[in-house]
Amino acid sequence: MHEGLGRAVIAVDVGATNLRVGIFDLSASLLKVEVTRTPRSGGRDAVADLIKHIADNMLRSLGIRHVVGVGVGTIGPLNIREGVVVNTPNNPIRTFRLKAPLEEFFDAPAYVVNDCVAAVWGEFNAGSFRGAKNMVYITLSTGIGAGVIVDGHLLLGKDGNAHEVGHITVNYKYGVRCGCGGIGHWEAIASGANIPKFAEEVSKNWLGSKTVAYFLACKGSLTSEDLFKYWRLGDEFATYVINELVEVNAAGLGSVINVYDPEVITLGGSIAINNTDFIEKVIESVSKYAINRMPKISLTSLGEKAVLIGAAYLILNTPEELPKIQGSTHQ
Ligand SMILES: [Zn+2]
Structure with a gap:
């Protein structure tokens, strides 16, 4: 060497x-x-x-x-x-x-x-909003999680788990159980791993057209990739599920804004990075859930x-x- x-x-x-x-x-x-x-x-x-x-x-x-x-x-x-x-x-x-x-x-x-x-910490040091002293990074992926900087300080917590935002309750009606055991958690409904279970839950009370996405959902096998694909094809059931997920994600983001008062929220993870059209709809819906002044919300500039x-x-x-x-x- x-x-x-x-x-x-x-x-x-x-x-x-x-x-x-x-x-x-x-x-x-x-x-x-x-x-x-x-x-x-x-x-x-x-x-x-x-x-x-x-x-x-x-x-x-x-x-x-x-x-x-x-x-x-x-x-x-x-x-x-x-x-x-x-x-x-x-x-x-x-x-x-x-x-x-x-x-x-x-x-x-x-x-x-x-x-x-x-x-x-990557966003804070090298992202397009570097220098902002109040920022939140959220991943929408297999799971949902966040990293938070308030007043320039990186939040850690007693065990390093200060920001388990995926376990914020965003809906008490759907009985979908989270991996953690809780019900109605953001991650239980909107994470990549849990979208098939959520779509199956929605299919149980579905009174609309029995579309391709509906039949996949009934079997619990409507993956997040399928869901976004059928939504873009205009599938009625997929569109309904997507609209529910838009509100769930917007409610989650609204809670994050209310709790941490960030200047900037950046979004990463495969669901966000691969579905910018979906993320635009989510961002449009956030303000009705937020009491604090709205931050900038955008995809991470650091990608994967x-x-x-x-x-x-x-x-x-x-x-x-x-x-x-x-x-x-x-x-
Ligand atoms: Zn949970």
Whole structure:
């Protein structure tokens, strides 16, 4: 191995489906990125072991010998003091360590936060609204979550779960149960994973035309991709479900505005990024649910890399709140 570039930051996005590992230089340029499937079996170090393997190969190929730090944005929930994912509903491994094994292997400090917390830190440092002191990043994806900055401070909470906005109750009538056990939660109705269940629930009382989307929904197999496709084709049932989802998302966003009073809300996640026509309808409906002055609402300018870029900034510009709650065992 030659001396090469010398120093770099490892950034990691541990998603429900995909694991992204990136190497950034100290001026925040992404040198290399690799995307693979997040491990769904193995022990408590299975995820960290794969990160170590991938990052180590990337460092070698780039000729980098010194890792300044490792930033991780991950699916939750977290024990943020330990940097451990605890009992996550989104991966059968359930509980896995990230901070300790990564610090030990790379001989550098590692910081681990919720993926949306990383993403809002990415927005704060590198997004098109950087500089705004009050911002919220929301992902509409397999799940629904947020990262929040108020008065320039990154909100973390006692366990690192300060902003589980996906579990805001937005509708008490539909009996759809959330992965957390609650009823009527934003995520239970409008997340990618739960849209088929919600559409099935709507189909039970449907009195309109029995369309293609309706028959798929009856079987619980109207996926979010199907739903958006049939909506664009003018399917009556799909249009009804979409209109319900517009209001549910608008109510969720309205609650976020009322609670955090942001200047800016940026939206990420596959449902938002892949369905801009739907998101425009959601944004049009938000104001009737908000009491606070409306913020700007737009898609993230960082695209699918929002979490990864934010993870890099956990090291490049460490939020002052983080070392207090997640002190590095590495020194
Ligand atoms: Zn819930």
